Every structure is written in C-alpha cells, then in structure tokens.
Amino acid sequence: MPTTTAKGAATRRRIVEGAASEIRERGLNATTLDDVCRRSGTGKSQLFHYFPDGREQLLHAVAELEAERVFHDQEPYLSELTSRAAWERWRDAVVETSRSQGLHCPLGVLITDMGRHSPTAQAVTAQLIRQWQECVRTGIAATQAAGEADPALDADRTAAAVIAAIQGGVSVQLSTGSVAHLEAALNLCLDHMLS
Amino acid sequence: MPTTTAKGAATRRRIVEGAASEIRERGLNATTLDDVCRRSGTGKSQLFHYFPDGREQLLHAVAELEAERVFHDQEPYLSELTSRAAWERWRDAVVETSRSQGLHCPLGVLITDMGRHSPTAQAVTAQLIRQWQECVRTGIAATQAAGEADPALDADRTAAAVIAAIQGGVSVQLSTGSVAHLEAALNLCLDHMLS
DNA sequence: CGGAAATTGGACCAGCAAGTACAATCGTCA
DNA sequence: TGACGATTGTACTTGCTGGTCCAATTTCCG
Numbered sequence A, B: 001m002p003t004t005t006a007k008g009a010a011t012r013r014r015i016v017e018g019a020a021s022e023i024r025e026r027g028l029n030a031t032t033l034d035d036v037c038r039r040s041g042t043g044k045s046q047l048f049h050y051f052p053d054g055r056e057q058l059l060h061a062v063a064e065l066e067a068e069r070v071f072h073d074q075e076p077y078l079s080e081l082t083s084r085a086a087w088e089r090w091r092d093a094v095v096e097t098s099r100s101q102g103l104h105c106p107l108g109v110l111i112t113d114m115g116r117h118s119p120t121a122q123a124v125t126a127q128l129i130r131q132w133q134e135c136v137r138t139g140i141a142a143t144q145a146a147g148e149a150d151p152a153l154d155a156d157r158t159a160a161a162v163i164a165a166i167q168g169g170v171s172v173q174l175s176t177g178s179v180a181h182l183e184a185a186l187n188l189c190l191d192h193m194l195s
Numbered sequence C: 001c002g003g004a005a006a007t008t009g010g011a012c013c014a015g016c017a018a019g020t021a022c023a024a025t026c027g028t029c030a
Numbered sequence D: 001t002g003a004c005g006a007t008t009g010t011a012c013t014t015g016c017t018g019g020t021c022c023a024a025t026t027t028c029c030g
Helices: A006-025 A034-040 A045-052 A053-077 A084-105 A106-117 A119-147 A155-176 A179-194 B007-024 B033-040 B044-050 B055-078 B085-102 B106-117 B119-145 B155-176 B180-193
Strands: none
Touching: A006 A034, A006 A045, A006 A053, A006 A106, A034 A045, A034 A053, A053 A084, A053 A106, A053 A119, A084 A106, A084 A155, A084 A179, A106 A119, A106 A155, A106 B106, A106 B155, A119 A155, A119 B155, A155 A179, A155 B106, A155 B119, A155 B155, A155 B180, A179 B155, A179 B180, B007 B033, B007 B044, B007 B055, B007 B106, B033 B044, B033 B055, B055 B085, B055 B106, B055 B119, B085 B106, B085 B155, B085 B180, B106 B119, B106 B155, B119 B155, B155 B180
16 A cells, blocks of 8 residues: 555545535446546546555445435434434435435445445444434434434334434335325424424 | 236235245345345246236235234234223234334335335335324324223224324334334323223 | 656446347237 | 247357556656
C-alpha cells in the first residue's frame, strides 16, 4: 500500500462517490467498473491503484459512505425526539426523503442490494442498523421520561420495530413506487408509542 | 410458440423449480442459466425452447411461482384471523417460517432481489402485496367485528403497516441473520391492534 | 535541479454467461 | 408404419467485465 498524496486522496474520493451515484441510479449489478471510471473521469489503473482488491473493496467503501449518509440525514431529527411534534417532524422527514429519492434511496440500495452478497458490506449495514436503532431507542426513552410515551414499552424492542417498519416501507416502495406503506407503518408505530 | 406435450410441460416445470431453488439458495445474480440447467437436468436448448425470451421470461415465471408459494404458506392462517390467539398463531407461523428458511426465504428473494430489476417481476410482486394486504385487511375487519380489536383503526392502513412490518423484518434478517426485528415489528402491530 | 515515488492512460487478457445453430431423437397420430 | 412436429444434446459464437501490465507523466522533497 503506497503512501497517498492529497491529489491521490481526491481521486479516490471521486471514485467512491461516482460508484455510489452510479449504484444508486442504476442498481448494483448493473454497475460496472468501467461505468464507475467513466463517471468519475478516471481509468481502471487508478481504480485498482486505490482499491487493490478490486470491486469488493470498492463496494465496502461505498457501503460505508452510504451508511454515513443515511445516518447523517437523520441526525438532526434523532437528537431531539421527546415530544409527539418532534416525532412527527422526524416521520415527515423520513417519508419525504424516501419519496423524493425514490428508487435512488441510499438506504434501500445499501440494505437490499449490497447487504447480502458481500459479507464485508453486510458488516457495514449491520453496524448501521445497530447505531440507528440505538438512537431511536434513546429517543423513545427520552419521550418516556418526558411523560409523553407509554412507560410500559420496552424501548429497545420498540426501536427495533420502528427500524423494521422503515425498512419495510422502503422495500415496498422499491417494488411499488408508493410511500403509502412507509407512512402507514410509521404512523402505526407513532400511534402505539404516543398514547 | 409450439404446442407443448405433457412431457414438455413437466420439463418446463422442472426448469422453473430448479431456477427458483437455485435463486433462493445462491441469490439472483449468482445464478446462471447453466446452473439452472445443471440443477434441473436439462440443457440450454430446452430452456430457450420453453422460454424464448430467455432469462427475463424465466425470471417472470419464477416470480409467479414464489409469489404463489408465499401466499399459499400464509393462507391457512389468514382465513381465520378473528381472535388474539389466532393472530398470535399467525405471527408465530410467519416468524418460524422466516427463521427456518433463513436466507432462502422466497419472500425476501422475491421482493428484495427480483422486484426491482425486471419490471415484469415487479408487477408480480406488486400484485402479491396487494393480494396479501387485502387478506390481512379482511382479518382485521373480522377481528374488529368480533369486538377484539380497536374499532377506531383504519383496517386498510393498518394492514399496510403490517405488510411493511413483515417485509422490513425479513429485510433486516437478510442483513443480520436475526429474526428479532421481525418479531419486534409484528408484536408491536399486534399489541396496537388488540388493545 | 533531480531522482524516487506516486499517479495516470490505455491497451490488453482471460473467463464467463447469455444466447444461437443444428442435427439427432422421441412421441403421436393418421 | 411413417411422417411430422415436439423435444433434446452439443458445440459454438459473441459480448462484456473484472482484472493485469507497463510505460508515460506528474508530484514531492532534499
């Protein structure tokens, strides 16, 4: 592994981001390394220079980038989940993000496309799920502490259910194009928690 | 399209079932037509004889088969959903099926793998979702009529949430190997409905 | 400056998978 | 039986994709 300069790091970044865009827009198995090179204005020699293990290694980097993006999108809402109004803002943000991104949703791509085939990407998604669920769990506990949520709920299991609801809504959206299921699932979770 | 004899129909069936097994066990993109031929004890000439449009057409047939299988597995439970005990039996059946099939779950394969890439398979999954959701909706309405479920619930939206919960639980399972999210999501739905 | 190391371009290779060609059988029905 | 269409085996073609090679060029740094 040669030491890398600023220029090299920039190229590497262009490659990863180009790959992420390409995968989001056209799907994982439809994306070839040549596509990535064309998109990022590089050649295969660069790609294999920065990712000596080839496709797998690049995919791992993409998975990390997408995981970070998903988490980053949620963060501003996740930290303030204590009131019903805050939960509803968060729900609206989730639905709206999913609607506007449509099939190009990083979460959907990450979990449904990448998660299964390469074990390395699977580790990244598992980590994302854990981290995300932990944030939701914290929000639920805070809402309970604020007296706005049913104190009898198991915060961790409920958080798991919320994550599954989102994931399921997104999956259905990927098949049908409609966010109705995502909305319904989130509404049910919120209604159950905040009563 | 030549007229097909009994022997031909049997061969065709073997091909579709072989393809379905192969896809369930090894994933969609890892399954080649040669794999399917080897598995079903046929050759490419048969495959293209019965599926002149090749891979796409075969995938469509596989999607139909899997959709039917998913629906058929649920059917005995879906028709008797009126009491809490019945809902719990159904939940246990869903979880157990998903657990035992693990990564070989037809539903997961169908929606997460096949649904997106070929529009024809997408139509099949959309149909499956509609049909399934309708059954759940009927069960919810029946439970409400029996006085065991909250009558204020919108049966259709609730059914949509339940479908999303299952789908999400299965998706998470495909990434993490654990059915905990599926269980949590279904439990939340049941708790919300039956109170 | 000047050389070593990093970076880049682009041709090339090997293998695999979808799809084709075609001839050889098999089955059925007049 | 015999002919015609359905069925099947095999070898082949074609295109693409991940990955390699190597020489040219740029960048860094004493």
